[in-house]
Amino acid sequence: MTVVLGFIAAMIAAGLWWLSRQGIFEKPWLETGESPRAPGPAAAPSGVGLGTFLVVVGGLFALMGSALVMRMGPGDWMALRLPGLAWGALAPLALASAALEIAARAERRGEARLRGAALGLGALATAAFLAAQLSVWRDLAATGPLAERLGASFFLLIGGLHALHLAGGLVALARAALRPAGARLCALYWHALGALWLVMLALLGGAAAGIAAFCRAVLT
Structure with a gap:
């Protein structure tokens, strides 16, 4: 549990850092003279919204990870043997x-053709990942009742x-492909989801089994 709380704290800290980079904590009405900060794309509301959303998503996955670690304690837990495709x-x-x-x-450099090709490749690779996930789910479901395999x-x-x-990100990716901007935010979203x-x-x-054993050893 301590590990998960630390992860949530790290996500909150990263989110606050991101929001500070967007200028959300600035008070321009208290400043006098010319502001040293020049407005730019980093201060866009979409960037602030994405940063906030990723903090919420990170917290949600951290809570699910916590539930997974705590649920492994009872004796009815059976270790999950992931198919090789799950890692592939x-x-x-x-x-x-x-x-x-x-x-x-490419978007920053104004290379429209490279940007479009890279966005298309990203969408195709994401579709391949989702197809692989569907295959893994089918394999797991075919091996027996899910209620008996937590x-x-x-x-x-x-x-x-x-x-x-x-x-949902693919929808945003399709919108970015039709506009001259948005690839930076899509890349950040994919990086975060990949890490999660x-x-x-x-x-x-x-790894959850090792964390659960460590927590039990510390608490006892």
């Missing part, structure tokens, strides 16, 4: 994140919520 699906997710980073940099149930719950966030899924997958793959 990290490759298209990483490719999508890298493609959107390229798109963001690990598989947690995987479907957490993985489904993560996939839902990515599907890597942590959740590590917990589901066995």
Whole structure:
């Protein structure tokens, strides 16, 4: 539990840092003379909104990770053996994140063709990741009733919520492809979701058992 609370605190700290970078804590009505801060895209309301949303999403996944760790204590818990495809699906997710980073940099340089191609690659790689996740869910569901396998149930719950966030991101990605801006925010969103899924997958793959054992040893 302490580990999860620390993760939530880190997410809040990162969110506050992000919001401070957007200028949300500034008080221009108290300033005199010319402000040294020049307005720019970093101060856009969309950036503030995304930063706030990511803090909320990070807290939600941290709570689910906490529930996973605490639920592993009772004796009816059975370790989850993840299919190899669950780990292999990290490759298209990483490719999508890298493609959107390229798109963001191309956007800054005004390279419209590279930006469009990178956005398209990012969307295709994300679709490949979602297809791989669907295959993993089918494999887990085919091995027996989910109610009797809590690990598989947690995987479907957490993985489904993560996939839902990515599907929503694809809508924003489609909008960014039709406009000259937005790739930077899409890249940040994909980076954050990729990092969150890597942590959740590590917990589901066995790291949560070690954390649960450590917490029990400390508390007892």
